[in-house]
Amino acid sequence: xxxxxxQKGFSKELDLFPHILxxxxxxxxxxxxxxxxxxxxxxxxxxxxWDGRYDWLIDDRSYILxxxxxxxxxxxxxxxxxxxxxxxxxxxxxxxDIGTSDSSLGPFSGLSPTESRSIxxxxxxxxxxxxxxxxxxxxxxxxxxxxLHLQEIGYQTRTNQLIDALLxxxxxxxxxxxxxxxxxxxxxxxxxxxxxxxxxxxxxxEEMAALVxxxxxxxxxxxxxxxxxxxxxxxxxxxxSEAIKLLKQTxxxxxxxxxxxxxxxxxHFSTTFKKLxxxxxxxxxxxxxxxx
Amino acid sequence: xxxQDCILTIDLGTGAVRIFAFDLQGIFIGSMKGSYxxxxxxxxxxxxxxxxxxxxxxxxxxxxxxxRIHPSGYRVSAIxxxxxxxxxxxxxxxxxxxxxxxxxxxxxxxxxxRQLRTSPEGKTIYDATGxxxxxxxxxxxxxxxxxxxxxRFHLTARFLSLKSYIIQQLTGETIIDYSLASATGLxxxxxxxWEDAALDYAGILASQLPELVPVFYSSPxxxxxxxxxxxxxxxxRIIAGASDGCLATLGAGVWGEGKATITVEQSGAVRVVGKxxxxxxxxxxxxxxxxxxxxxxxxPTNNGGVxxxxxxxxxxxxxxxxxxxxxxxxxIQEASKIPAGSEGLLFLPYLLGERAPIWNANARGVYFGLNxxxxxxxxxxxxxxxxxxxxxxxxxxxxxxxxxxxLSINGSFAAYPFWAQLIADMFNKPVHVKxxxxxxxxxxxxxAATEMGMYQSLEEATRGIDLPGMFRPxxxxxEVYMRLFPIxxxxxxxxxxDFEEIAGLQS
Numbered sequence: 001x002x003x004x005x006x007q008k009g010f011s012k013e014l015d016l017f018p019h020i021l022x023x024x025x026x027x028x029x030x031x032x033x034x035x036x037x038x039x040x041x042x043x044x045x046x047x048x049x050w051d052g053r054y055d056w057l058i059d060d061r062s063y064i065l066x067x068x069x070x071x072x073x074x075x076x077x078x079x080x081x082x083x084x085x086x087x088x089x090x091x092x093x094x095x096x097d098i099g100t101s102d103s104s105l106g107p108f109s110g111l112s113p114t115e116s117r118s119i120x121x122x123x124x125x126x127x128x129x130x131x132x133x134x135x136x137x138x139x140x141x142x143x144x145x146x147x148l149h150l151q152e153i154g155y156q157t158r159t160n161q162l163i164d165a166l167l168x169x170x171x172x173x174x175x176x177x178x179x180x181x182x183x184x185x186x187x188x189x190x191x192x193x194x195x196x197x198x199x200x201x202x203x204x205x206e207e208m209a210a211l212v213x214x215x216x217x218x219x220x221x222x223x224x225x226x227x228x229x230x231x232x233x234x235x236x237x238x239x240x241s242e243a244i245k246l247l248k249q250t251x252x253x254x255x256x257x258x259x260x261x262x263x264x265x266x267x268h269f270s271t272t273f274k275k276l277x278x279x280x281x282x283x284x285x286x287x288x289x290x291x292x
Numbered sequence: 293x294x295x296q297d298c299i300l301t302i303d304l305g306t307g308a309v310r311i312f313a314f315d316l317q318g319i320f321i322g323s324m325k326g327s328y329x330x331x332x333x334x335x336x337x338x339x340x341x342x343x344x345x346x347x348x349x350x351x352x353x354x355x356x357x358x359x360r361i362h363p364s365g366y367r368v369s370a371i372x373x374x375x376x377x378x379x380x381x382x383x384x385x386x387x388x389x390x391x392x393x394x395x396x397x398x399x400x401x402x403x404x405x406r407q408l409r410t411s412p413e414g415k416t417i418y419d420a421t422g423x424x425x426x427x428x429x430x431x432x433x434x435x436x437x438x439x440x441x442x443x444r445f446h447l448t449a450r451f452l453s454l455k456s457y458i459i460q461q462l463t464g465e466t467i468i469d470y471s472l473a474s475a476t477g478l479x480x481x482x483x484x485x486w487e488d489a490a491l492d493y494a495g496i497l498a499s500q501l502p503e504l505v506p507v508f509y510s511s512p513x514x515x516x517x518x519x520x521x522x523x524x525x526x527x528x529r530i531i532a533g534a535s536d537g538c539l540a541t542l543g544a545g546v547w548g549e550g551k552a553t554i555t556v557e558q559s560g561a562v563r564v565v566g567k568x569x570x571x572x573x574x575x576x577x578x579x580x581x582x583x584x585x586x587x588x589x590x591x592p593t594n595n596g597g598v599x600x601x602x603x604x605x606x607x608x609x610x611x612x613x614x615x616x617x618x619x620x621x622x623x624i625q626e627a628s629k630i631p632a633g634s635e636g637l638l639f640l641p642y643l644l645g646e647r648a649p650i651w652n653a654n655a656r657g658v659y660f661g662l663n664x665x666x667x668x669x670x671x672x673x674x675x676x677x678x679x680x681x682x683x684x685x686x687x688x689x690x691x692x693x694x695x696x697x698x699l700s701i702n703g704s705f706a707a708y709p710f711w712a713q714l715i716a717d718m719f720n721k722p723v724h725v726k727x728x729x730x731x732x733x734x735x736x737x738x739x740a741a742t743e744m745g746m747y748q749s750l751e752e753a754t755r756g757i758d759l760p761g762m763f764r765p766x767x768x769x770x771e772v773y774m775r776l777f778p779i780x781x782x783x784x785x786x787x788x789x790d791f792e793e794i795a796g797l798q799s
Contacts, residue, residue, distance in 0.1 A: 278521025
């Protein structure tokens with residue numbers, strides 16, 4: 001692909017696409033020193049290698065990328081070349097604003113709200129930032145560039161569709177890479193960790209299933225066999241057990257405990273807690289902190 | 293009395309709680325399970341969240357009561373506990389947990405274990421407590437905390453087991469039964485008191501441990517709040533119960549001379565029951581107690597079904613996502629096409645280091661004897677045979693002390709007919725198959741029923757247990773295995789130096 005650079009605020013081509021921050025292809029014909037230092041990335045970006053061999057640092061780990069490899073860089077992650085140089089070759093990248101809210105990718109996306117939320121989650125939770133043999137991504141990059149440059153009738157819709165396709169493809173690849181579909185207990189443990197890390201998030205079963213790479217029905221059935229609980233009831237176990245710790249060990253008020261552990265309100269917390277334990281949270285706290 | 297009485301058993305297993313309900317005749321009414329995770333946040337660490345376990349117990353108990361027990365009009369007359377051995381939960385002076393519980397597979401005390409094991413003091417403590425000196429032992433775990441987790445150690449008012457904590461939460465009593473206590477490395481199995489030499493070594497006082505009670509101890513009652521929320525009455529007896537290993541042995545009907553039980557779950561064990569302690573000079577065997585009259589002795593292995601699961605994940609063929617069960621069955625079918633002994637391909641299954649009988653944390657896996665004729669199926673069969681050779685080697689160590697005539701096997705892996713037949717062939721003894729969690733539940737039921745006076749003794753209680761599913765040994769296969777086993781045994785000890793060196797390179 002020929003080099004180009006489109007930037008939000010500078011390139012008219014992006015006027016209709018406020019979510020595209022940058023889109024470009026860079027060709028390096030001589031090694032350039034100090035042109036690519038490791039810096040904190042301020043956006044969500046997908047890099048695709050067209051040519052050459054790149055030794056990059058992503059989130060403090062080094063990766064070697066070859067043609068048709070893809071790298072995913074999240075906002076806040078240190079990213080660059082450890083030697084600060086860019087080697088000979090060419091690569092493309094797109095930086096996107098996929099929203100700061102917890103809900104969805106943004107108004108540009110045509111995905112259903114649930115899928116949008118799940119895909120966003122997978123991309124942002126990603127801990128394997130490199131995917132190999134992603135020729136499909138290269139094709140999407142080419143089509144995107146074509147749409148933006150030619151601006152034929154319908155290009156606004158097409159461009160946004162291509163971005164959706166790019167995000168779906170990337171999410172699928174990440175899921176496949178991070179979970180072999182053989183080890184359910186391993187995959188379930190990873191999901192467990194994510195649930196605990198984001199306990200205040202209003203998890204939907206679809207999101208949980210997506211993180212393990214299963215459809216909702218198969219996921220629910222697997223979890224039920226494996227744990228004895230439905231996914232949401234398992235989540236309630238974690239919520240209540242974290243709440244118990246907070247009740248016993250801190251002075252945090254009940255509303256904060258409720259919200260921190262993912263209940264809608266202190267009322268919701270109180271009802272669920274009482275139903276399961278027979279105590280209201282405040283009775284429970286009193287009983288467990290007064291023992292001499 | 294129009295309402296029929298029933299007994300519940302609650303087993304706090306290594307990864308899940310299983311609750312069984314029986315009527316007073318011992319007829320199974322229903323069961324439910326709920327699992328909880330084990331955290332491995334640093335090398336050698338294995339921890340579980342006591343609050344999550346507690347909530348899971350309550351949740352499963354409530355579901356079982358509401359769905360099976362209350363609708364059928366049963367009245368719960370007793371609840372009897374069993375639990376996985378070796379957990380340590382430090383709590384503060386209010387009884388609140390100081391972080392997570394350290395569970396059986398935690399290996400962080402390996403330095404402490406190695407030091408004590410080779411010292412004369414270690415020998416004295418092993419003889420007194422019956423628990424092999426190993427990182428699994430709460431004695432070593434507490435010693436490790438004293439050395440490496442000083443802050444938590446000093447804040448700790450009491451060191452509980454997970455079972456003690458759950459019973460304490462439900463009833464307010466802080467107790468540990470003799471059986472579970474006998475797996476702590478801190479309990480004298482001859483005098484039935486905490487062992488001073490072990491307490492001194494760990495740097496704690498007897499008052500920092502739960503109160504010792506017999507397995508039949510039944511005075512605790514549920515707190516009123518739980519009586520109300522669970523719909524149980526104030527008379528429901530809470531019975532201390534025992535450890536899962538002892539109860540699985542009891543529930544398998546292996547009570548008396550000449551019988552042994554083999555469990556193959558993720559890990560495995562071979563156990564015998566007798567009135568005497570087995571004294572093993574090499575400290576290879578455990579001696580746990582059930583009551584003052586019975587010792588359950590044997591040896592544990594780290595490398596049970598977990599090794600076959602590893603093999604299946606890496607080399608099996610999966611037609612459906614995550615369908616490990618189907619993939620394992622496929623492999624077993626492949627293995628059955630190969631003759632006994634895998635035409636000279638041997639496997640040492642020590643991927644997780646090994647406990648009995650070699651007690652070598654640095655041991656590793658080995659395929660030995662490969663030639664160009666060996667195909668993939670040979671590997672499958674050799675892997676299963678290697679796991680069971682290891683079981684056989686524990687059995688052989690036990691036979692140095694006690695004759696074994698019949699075997700009762702249980703556990704999800706031993707239940708595969710192919711595996712059961714292999715065990716029969718290796719031991720050259722008839723084998724009965726029973727389900728393991730059923731055995732634990734039944735064992736706990738028998739303790740409760742004996743406590744309630746329905747049987748005179750545990751011995752009498754086990755007489756009614758039928759032993760289903762008999763497998764008879766094949767003499768020819770036995771001979772093949774007996775030619776291979778000496779090589780297996782020699783390699784396991786001969787490679788000690790190389791295990792040490794390669795383990796060093798892996799860490």
